Amino acid sequence: MTETVEPVVLPDIEKREQTGTRNDLEPGYLVICWDDPVNLMDYVTHVFQVVFGWPRPKAKFHMLQVHNQGKSVLARESMERAEHYVHQLQSYSLHATMERDA
Amino acid sequence: MKLIQRDGEDFVFHISKREKRLLLEMLNLYPLIPTAHHRVSRTASAKELGECQKLLEEALAERKRENKRQLVAMLNQERRFKEADGGYRLALGTVQMDWLLQVLNEIRVGSWVILGEPDEKQGKPVKPTTESLRHYAAMEFCGRFQMTLLDAFERQK
Numbered sequence: 001m002t003e004t005v006e007p008v009v010l011p012d013i014e015k016r017e018q019t020g021t022r023n024d025l026e027p028g029y030l031v032i033c034w035d036d037p038v039n040l041m042d043y044v045t046h047v048f049q050v051v052f053g054w055p056r057p058k059a060k061f062h063m064l065q066v067h068n069q070g071k072s073v074l075a076r077e078s079m080e081r082a083e084h085y086v087h088q089l090q091s092y093s094l095h096a097t098m099e100r101d102a
Numbered sequence: 103m104k105l106i107q108r109d110g111e112d113f114v115f116h117i118s119k120r121e122k123r124l125l126l127e128m129l130n131l132y133p134l135i136p137t138a139h140h141r142v143s144r145t146a147s148a149k150e151l152g153e154c155q156k157l158l159e160e161a162l163a164e165r166k167r168e169n170k171r172q173l174v175a176m177l178n179q180e181r182r183f184k185e186a187d188g189g190y191r192l193a194l195g196t197v198q199m200d201w202l203l204q205v206l207n208e209i210r211v212g213s214w215v216i217l218g219e220p221d222e223k224q225g226k227p228v229k230p231t232t233e234s235l236r237h238y239a240a241m242e243f244c245g246r247f248q249m250t251l252l253d254a255f256e257r258q259k
Binding site: 034036037038039040042043046050079083086087090091092093097098099100 | 162
């Protein structure tokens, strides 16, 4: 659907990673998208493709997981990268949060 | 509103006069979601992710200001809508379409938030009042425009 839409990548990510503490750099945070009754399924698929650069089948798989199971873990990342993804997803008004991986 | 022409990343839609008026009315509602609605985490304490929460609110507020600025510029751009066949031609690139989807969804979700986050599956329907019907209509209209844009993206494949 959106192969020609460039994935959203902030150019300063790597620079910011250099300045974090060791704890911040460890992939200890889960990026989770939660189900809600308002976001359209095709829209959620589209957003996953744009934000993560995923092919449509993978984006659709996670969208259906959100729809059927109430949530989907989209990524396991350092604090800074998880924060970046949550900012991107929430700018599209998706219900996404970062949670510490227990 | 329907897609009538596609050339690579450029799309042309036909939009009737009534749809155009409706679209502009919807876009004028932007933004609707209160900043405090956005939560960075469901479980983390304020001590743990307080700074992240603050950054999220600041980043989203800044993005919404920029979106509003672009929206006003777009709505005032006469050549954006060209009269044709009793309606208008609306030309958009993929980046603009993605941006418009984002803005329309903010209005859709914001209307839902204002309605008290109704959820029919959970036995929490919309309570019909004059005010709630206005927001319910905004939700539905934005959804229709979104589906047209998403369908165009799908055809691009």
